[in-house]
Amino acid sequence: MAFSNWCDTPVKERATYLLKLADKLEENLPELVALCHREAGKTVMDSIDEVREAVDFLRYYPTQAELAFTDPIEQAHFNGGMQQTQYEGVGVFVCISPWNFPLAIFIGQVSAALVAGNTVVAKPAEQTSLIAHRCIELLLETGLPNNVVQLLIGSGAQLGSTLTSDPRVAGVVFTGSTPTAQTINRQLAKRHTLPVPFIAETGGQNAMIVDSTALPEQVVRDVLRSAFASAGQRCSALRVLYVQQDIAARIIELIQGAMAQMQVGNPEYLSTDVGPVIDEKAQNRLLDHIQWLDQKAKFLARVSLPKSQKNSTFVAPCAYEIQSIEQLTEEHFGPILHVIQYKARDLDDVIKQINDSGFGLTLGVHSRNERTYRHIEAHAQVGNCYINRDQVGAVVGVQPFGGQGLSGTGPKAGGPHYLYRFAKACVSVNKDKEATS
Numbered sequence: 001m002a003f004s005n006w007c008d009t010p011v012k013e014r015a016t017y018l019l020k021l022a023d024k025l026e027e028n029l030p031e032l033v034a035l036c037h038r039e040a041g042k043t044v045m046d047s048i049d050e051v052r053e054a055v056d057f058l059r060y061y062p063t064q065a066e067l068a069f070t071d072p073i074e075q076a077h078f079n080g081g082m083q084q085t086q087y088e089g090v091g092v093f094v095c096i097s098p099w100n101f102p103l104a105i106f107i108g109q110v111s112a113a114l115v116a117g118n119t120v121v122a123k124p125a126e127q128t129s130l131i132a133h134r135c136i137e138l139l140l141e142t143g144l145p146n147n148v149v150q151l152l153i154g155s156g157a158q159l160g161s162t163l164t165s166d167p168r169v170a171g172v173v174f175t176g177s178t179p180t181a182q183t184i185n186r187q188l189a190k191r192h193t194l195p196v197p198f199i200a201e202t203g204g205q206n207a208m209i210v211d212s213t214a215l216p217e218q219v220v221r222d223v224l225r226s227a228f229a230s231a232g233q234r235c236s237a238l239r240v241l242y243v244q245q246d247i248a249a250r251i252i253e254l255i256q257g258a259m260a261q262m263q264v265g266n267p268e269y270l271s272t273d274v275g276p277v278i279d280e281k282a283q284n285r286l287l288d289h290i291q292w293l294d295q296k297a298k299f300l301a302r303v304s305l306p307k308s309q310k311n312s313t314f315v316a317p318c319a320y321e322i323q324s325i326e327q328l329t330e331e332h333f334g335p336i337l338h339v340i341q342y343k344a345r346d347l348d349d350v351i352k353q354i355n356d357s358g359f360g361l362t363l364g365v366h367s368r369n370e371r372t373y374r375h376i377e378a379h380a381q382v383g384n385c386y387i388n389r390d391q392v393g394a395v396v397g398v399q400p401f402g403g404q405g406l407s408g409t410g411p412k413a414g415g416p417h418y419l420y421r422f423a424k425a426c427v428s429v430n431k432d433k434e435a436t437s
Contacts, residue, residue, distance in 0.1 A: 015062030056396035089117025091170025102128030204361025232335035361403035
């Protein structure tokens with residue numbers, strides 16, 4: 001009943017609730033920033049950016065829906081009539097969101113599903129349930145019918161399989177790790193139902209390629225932001241930096257100097273550049289990898305930790321030089337930068353190594369040679385390629401975000417094709433009178 005009533009609700013009315021929520025998020029900015037500090041360990045700037053991105057989703061998708069879903073699309077039909085295509089919701093959508101963007105990705109998924117005409121079961125990461133709960137409270141304050149969206153808080157291990165194996169679920173949107181996405185995919189395949197949409201954005205072994213024409217100071221600025229913003233806990237964060245040998249010594253020296261100026265500490269302080277990682281489990285995994293690097297790689301730099309670390313989950317941002325991306329068998333989701341030197345003549349081999357990793361989320365390129373960066377962009381199998389800038393912080397409506405291979409399935413979030421994956425096309429044919437008389 002809830003789905004049929006919501007699906008029949010005019011698109012413009014569905015959009016109105018989300019636009020009202022966008023206003024409410026802006027009105028409650030200080031509270032939401034505080035929640036991002038408390039639950040996700042985000043710095044002041046990261047928290048403000050989080051709310052901003054959530055607001056962008058809440059204004060972009062309703063606008064897209066009103067343009068795409070309001071009026072039937074007419075196309076010439078082969079038998080002399082006119083084919084009309086109208087889009088509507090598919091049923092109950094399960095939205096499973098991560099802790100690294102606990103507000104933006106959470107409400108981005110929910111808003112896309114809702115405005116397309118679906119009812120929603122929203123399952124946020126257990127680490128950031130307070131932020132999700134407050135967001136749904138504000139959503140219901142807009143007057144949205146309370147049977148249209150259901151917040152389900154709990155462990156993914158406990159709830160995930162129950163949700164994704166339920167035959168009543170008509171679609172799943174997920175952001176998180178590649179292994180979890182693969183598990184969800186298998187669970188959906190086991191159901192005795194027709195296939196349903198599965199939209200996944202997962203991890204990446206994200207690289208940046210820097211050639212000898214790049215501006216060193218710009219490279220270092222963008223490397224530090226790409227690798228260490230949000231304590232390296234972004235899907236698009238830089239993991240592997242390829243630097244042409246001719247300038248490697250200079251770039252590494254500048255990275256070392258810049259890292260010496262960084263501050264790790266309480267994310268509530270404006271002076272803090274990097275806060276803690278999400279929890280002790282994540283911290284231990286990262287520290288294990290750093291211990292491996294101490295034995296197998298060349299140490300380059302490490303940021304000092306605060307003196308007081310009682311009950312903290314800080315991981316010092318660090319940089320190591322390795323020989324090959326093949327040494328990294330999985331993504332290490334934190335502030336760890338791996339540096340690889342390459343020769344100019346081996347550029348195509350570098351691109352092949354990145355492609356062979358199986359991940360295809362984000363790539364950064366720093367070069368002032370147009371032929372070089374266009375060559376890289378054309379041959380790299382990634383969802384997003386950023387040239388002469390950092391590779392984090394994709395903007396809704398400007399830089400649609402998503403990957404391929406082990407990094408997810410399309411379409412890209414924040415882009416013009418995203419909503420169609422949450423809807424089904426209903427086709428009708430109106431016969432031309434003259435043709436049928």
